[in-house]
Amino acid sequence: MNFNATLFGQLLAFVFFVWFTMQYVWPFILEALEEREKEISDGLEAASRGKRELDEAHQKKAEILEEAKKEAADLVNQANARANQLVEDAKSNAHEEAERIKVSAQSDLEQAAKRTKEELRSEVAALAVAGAEKILGSEIDRDKNSEIIEQIAQEL
């Protein structure tokens, strides 16, 4: 255990090594370290942001899907209602048409019956006149007896 000038030699070497480390070693390694730490934390942040965005997108997708489903259901309902309406309309139209045809056919029928009646009546009048002529053996003056004929015809 003998102290001597080695002490100061060691001190100088110590100072030199610390100075060298401070100047040429520590800052470079620390810089690389801190840069990487920053990159990693940035990366992690980006990842969590991406995850959040993905979650949001998933939620949005579900919402849109839900909306689309509702819309589609509405459309189907509307279409159904419209179809029902159309069927109903068609039914009532047909009904009306049928009614109208029935009515017009009836009136035609009535007219035809009337006309036939008229014809029959006039024919019966003529027949009656002809019959009366034969009975009377003379011609009946139509003009003179038209009143009677008319009357008969009316009574038929």
Place this chain on the structure above:
Amino acid sequence: MASKELNSTDYIEHHLTNLTYGKCPDGTWSFAEVHGKSQVAGTEASCNISEMGFWAFQVDTLFMSILLGMGMIFFMRRVAKNASSSKPGRVQNAVEYLVTLVRDQVQDNFTADKNPLMGPLALTIFVWVFLMNLMDLIPIDLVPWIANGFAAPNAEGGAIHYFKVLPVADINAPMGMALGVLILIHYYSIKNKGLGGFLAELTFQPYGKWMAPINVIFEIPGFYAKQLALGLRLYGNLFAGEMIFILIALFFGGFFSSFTGVLSGIAGLALNFIWAVFHILVVILQAFLFMVLTLVYLQQAHEHH
């Protein structure tokens, strides 16, 4: 490889003697003389170590510590130069682990406003002291044997007869570093508290200014003891470890001469292994402690009371 002709006392003494180059009383510079001959073959020694006094250098201590320090900074510099944030190699990863460890220690123990010196200081202390401590795990006779031209220390001829490979087992190395820390503590104390504040801290505490003489008696020894202990702790631990290795090495003395020599050699091997494993802890722990305590003391130098 303790030689048969050396007795145990000589062997231990040999391992505790530094290779010393210094100024003799007659004014000449030379290697020291031990047991009547110069420590280095082929040189003239004019005095022994104790006669040299202060102007002497432990060449082995300085050589090993500076060699290890140079290795450290070249290695670190290479890593620092190629450091990339995106593609760290294996070596960079290892160094970054170390830097992170040191940085965390700095952040935990040094809470004062940012001082750019603390990180590099702590890193240098930790790595350098670790490397120096690590020399304790080199087989104890290997480096002296190489230094002596692959010959036993008492062999005729040889080259450098004395060479201690463990710098921290020489009091000058740890105390030199502790001296650096002491200077920093004084510098930052005075810088941050002012000379008055620094002196007030030593004289007006803990009993107020009217008890200043008693305060000084309490504070001054405490203040310097901890700084002294910083170096002594490292020295003491590693010196003791080295001593145990030397004692264990004595078991190998008669390995080639007798049957009991072989037996004691085997016992020595087992002991050496156990002690070396245990010593790995000491090597790291002492380096770590030196770093942490330096940070704590410098933190105290930045604190205002």
